[in-house]
Amino acid sequence: MTRLLAADAIIVALAVTLLGAILTPYAVRTGRRNWLTLSYAAVYTNFLLVTVATLALVFGLVTHDFSISYVAQVGSRATPTFYTIISLWGALEGSIVFWAWVLAMYGAAVVWFNRKRAGNLVPYAATTMLLVQTFFHILLIGPANPFQLVSPVPADGPGPNPLLQNHILMGVHPPLLYLGYVGFAVPFAFAIGAMLAGEVNDGDWIRLTRRWTLVAWGFLSAAIIAGMWWSYEVLGWGGYWAWDPVENASFIPWLTATAYLHSVMVQERRGMLKLWNLNLMVGTFVLTILGTFLTRSGIISSVHAFTQGTIGYYFLAFIAIVLVATVALVAGNSEKLGSTGQLDAPLSREVVFLLNNLFLTVFMFTVLIGTLFPLVAEAVRGVKVSVGEPFFNRMTLPMMVALLFLMGVGPALPWKRSAGPELKGKLTPGVIVGLLCGAFGIGAGARSPYAVLAFTFAGFAAAVNIGEFVSGSRARMKAHGESFVTALVRLVSGNRRRYGGYVAHLGIVLVAVGVAASSTFKTEREATLKPGETITLAGKTLRLKAAWGREEAQRSVIGATMELMDGQRVVGIIEPRMNYYPMSQQPVPTPQVRSSLTGDLYLNLMAFKQDGSNVTVKVIWEPLVPWIWVGGMVIVLGAIIGIWPTRQRTVRAATAPQGAAT
Amino acid sequence: MNWKRSGIAVATLVPVIGLFAWGLTRDPNNIPSPLPGREAPSFALSVFAPGQGELQRPVGDTMRLADLKGKVVVLNFWASWCLACRDEHALLSMLAQEYAGKNVQFMGVLYNDVPDKGRAWISEMGGQSYPSVDDPGARVAIDYGLYGVPETFFLDVNGRVAYKHTGPVTPNVVHQKLDSLMAAGALQGALEVTKPAAKDIKPAEAR
Numbered sequence: 051m052t053r054l055l056a057a058d059a060i061i062v063a064l065a066v067t068l069l070g071a072i073l074t075p076y077a078v079r080t081g082r083r084n085w086l087t088l089s090y091a092a093v094y095t096n097f098l099l100v101t102v103a104t105l106a107l108v109f110g111l112v113t114h115d116f117s118i119s120y121v122a123q124v125g126s127r128a129t130p131t132f133y134t135i136i137s138l139w140g141a142l143e144g145s146i147v148f149w150a151w152v153l154a155m156y157g158a159a160v161v162w163f164n165r166k167r168a169g170n171l172v173p174y175a176a177t178t179m180l181l182v183q184t185f186f187h188i189l190l191i192g193p194a195n196p197f198q199l200v201s202p203v204p205a206d207g208p209g210p211n212p213l214l215q216n217h218i219l220m221g222v223h224p225p226l227l228y229l230g231y232v233g234f235a236v237p238f239a240f241a242i243g244a245m246l247a248g249e250v251n252d253g254d255w256i257r258l259t260r261r262w263t264l265v266a267w268g269f270l271s272a273a274i275i276a277g278m279w280w281s282y283e284v285l286g287w288g289g290y291w292a293w294d295p296v297e298n299a300s301f302i303p304w305l306t307a308t309a310y311l312h313s314v315m316v317q318e319r320r321g322m323l324k325l326w327n328l329n330l331m332v333g334t335f336v337l338t339i340l341g342t343f344l345t346r347s348g349i350i351s352s353v354h355a356f357t358q359g360t361i362g363y364y365f366l367a368f369i370a371i372v373l374v375a376t377v378a379l380v381a382g383n384s385e386k387l388g389s390t391g392q393l394d395a396p397l398s399r400e401v402v403f404l405l406n407n408l409f410l411t412v413f414m415f416t417v418l419i420g421t422l423f424p425l426v427a428e429a430v431r432g433v434k435v436s437v438g439e440p441f442f443n444r445m446t447l448p449m450m451v452a453l454l455f456l457m458g459v460g461p462a463l464p465w466k467r468s469a470g471p472e473l474k475g476k477l478t479p480g481v482i483v484g485l486l487c488g489a490f491g492i493g494a495g496a497r498s499p500y501a502v503l504a505f506t507f508a509g510f511a512a513a514v515n516i517g518e519f520v521s522g523s524r525a526r527m528k529a530h531g532e533s534f535v536t537a538l539v540r541l542v543s544g545n546r547r548r549y550g551g552y553v554a555h556l557g558i559v560l561v562a563v564g565v566a567a568s569s570t571f572k573t574e575r576e577a578t579l580k581p582g583e584t585i586t587l588a589g590k591t592l593r594l595k596a597a598w599g600r601e602e603a604q605r606s607v608i609g610a611t612m613e614l615m616d617g618q619r620v621v622g623i624i625e626p627r628m629n630y631y632p633m634s635q636q637p638v639p640t641p642q643v644r645s646s647l648t649g650d651l652y653l654n655l656m657a658f659k660q661d662g663s664n665v666t667v668k669v670i671w672e673p674l675v676p677w678i679w680v681g682g683m684v685i686v687l688g689a690i691i692g693i694w695p696t697r698q699r700t701v702r703a704a705t706a707p708q709g710a711a712t
Numbered sequence: 713m714n715w716k717r718s719g720i721a722v723a724t725l726v727p728v729i730g731l732f733a734w735g736l737t738r739d740p741n742n743i744p745s746p747l748p749g750r751e752a753p754s755f756a757l758s759v760f761a762p763g764q765g766e767l768q769r770p771v772g773d774t775m776r777l778a779d780l781k782g783k784v785v786v787l788n789f790w791a792s793w794c795l796a797c798r799d800e801h802a803l804l805s806m807l808a809q810e811y812a813g814k815n816v817q818f819m820g821v822l823y824n825d826v827p828d829k830g831r832a833w834i835s836e837m838g839g840q841s842y843p844s845v846d847d848p849g850a851r852v853a854i855d856y857g858l859y860g861v862p863e864t865f866f867l868d869v870n871g872r873v874a875y876k877h878t879g880p881v882t883p884n885v886v887h888q889k890l891d892s893l894m895a896a897g898a899l900q901g902a903l904e905v906t907k908p909a910a911k912d913i914k915p916a917e918a919r
Contacts, residue, residue, distance in 0.1 A: 369732070370729045383714075
């Protein structure tokens, strides 16, 4: 019953999206604009139908309806309800359902917010959204159908992959990732819509998509950080980033989207980079689909790989269509996209934006090439190779450091003209703070030039970006006689996008410092301990109290109780564990982390004697790792400030300091 | 539309798509090895890390594959610069102790590394229960067709490669392989005892 409802909803939705995608261009071409009501209705109906299918699948999971193939594949009566619900995105088919639902939601939102707009941009954007949606419906009816009948109905299922039911972040990271990834379909749809409607030279679509891009970017940033956090908390290797193809797949579109968020300002203010921005927007979407293809098709070896099937060929066909059609469209429209402005000064803000885009693009290609290289090597030379951390670290560190530097320079420079003598006053505090931070890094034992540069530039960028808040508030305090807090609030709310950007910069600085410190100063030790024995690392002493085992509903757990000592006093308990799930062969390590502002004490249980007489634990001191998570939250805060709607447009224009509006 | 530009742009993309299409026909995790089922390449390597307790072999002692015939051999290639080797170290060390006194020889082979660093790594990791040998010039590693470290080879009592494991080992893999290889070895041993003639010829053959 549930199964048929969901399966039929998807089939009807396919018909609706196809119909809408055909109807809309026809209505526009023949001038029957009142028909557009019908095509917009198709978008809403599609959202409704996919919602029904998604809820039906969740209902099937919760009620353990093992006649549904997806439930039989990932469900289990022993799994707690929370993990049962989130196993919606725990395997291939369910994740495609969720993807389709998020896409339908974005489609409905885009049409709803722009339904009254004149012109052909929105109808064509809606068509593009519907076509993308059609592809996902085809997947759900064909190679990724979660609603097949299982007969005879099994009494119980294996449960989700143990790694995916071991931590609460599994309920956070994937939805954020989908909201970010799928969100880039919106600016893509507007870009395609603008080209189809012949409005590409009109700056309007850029303004319309700006906020949507920022929404998707905010979600993707949060998702990447949450993914790092999940990997750190769950996998037990004490790291958060390994340049795995799936991590790269989420990072590559982030780089192009970040580039776009900066270069679009150059287009808005100076009328330049129109073709470039269009390429970035289309490219970001294509890269999200490419990333999905790489991770779902099993084409590249990855720890994250989903089960494989014929789905790879569907994705390949879709990529081929999207790539060929959009690249042809962009190239064909390129002559309309000439610049109306030009670069006037060598040391102006737009030049820094250009450099920022250059570095981000090269960064993107580096990661992309590193990710695809094994495939190329096998095709050309017939050898198996793997491209690992050393390649990525060596190639990308210079770019990361350069970007940190630019992040400090950019906000201090004026638009259009070269910086004058006021630059000195703006940069001096930054330079002092930067040098102090660099010196502090060296003093703490950093010897790698990149680490020292990272600390220096992080301090520099932080000081300059904070300086923008301080100087802006001071100017308001002087001009309007406001208190500092009032001035700061009004300053930020008067130009949310600009100051949201600076907040995001500060978040990036925190992440950069956390990454630089933890990769430079990380220390670890491993020891086999008997109860009562201690291990000391980074001035912290841990004593093994006992090893224990217990049975839980869905798993058995082996753990070690470690006491954190301060002299002879016990100041804390850390309990790393190993979880054994019945349907899985390997134990799932469950490290325990004790966080503080200065760093994490990370404990992982490596091995144990059956009789509990000794255990092997790995202790890792991870300096400043919590800064990465806090930085991620600050980045999201910046995105929220930038997205927040501004009501008093006229007031803003009147009070914004000269040259401040971005 | 500018068809020429469009055409050039599309033409550059076709090879990329073709590459992906070809890639879909490959399994990226399948790293082929012709060794399983064949006779293991012989070696004579000197011990640089002695191991502990009853598994100990004196430093400088030479371990030869020929001397290990009749035993199941677990040959683990590792290096101090290898991150994944850290993950399996404690497990291997513990398993070797578990199988001590049985018909199994665990040994580590240092790959592209120097013994001093290997020893420092072992003491940093809290000791290694079984001996490790050095492989200067990675000659043995080449014979075994190593792609990277860690890789672990399981040799049966007749000195044939029974199984090759890429990446860190898991308790299940080791238990399963060792138990089945030991059972096969015990069966073969039992057969040889009942065939005294065959057993008598063996030393002569060995020479």
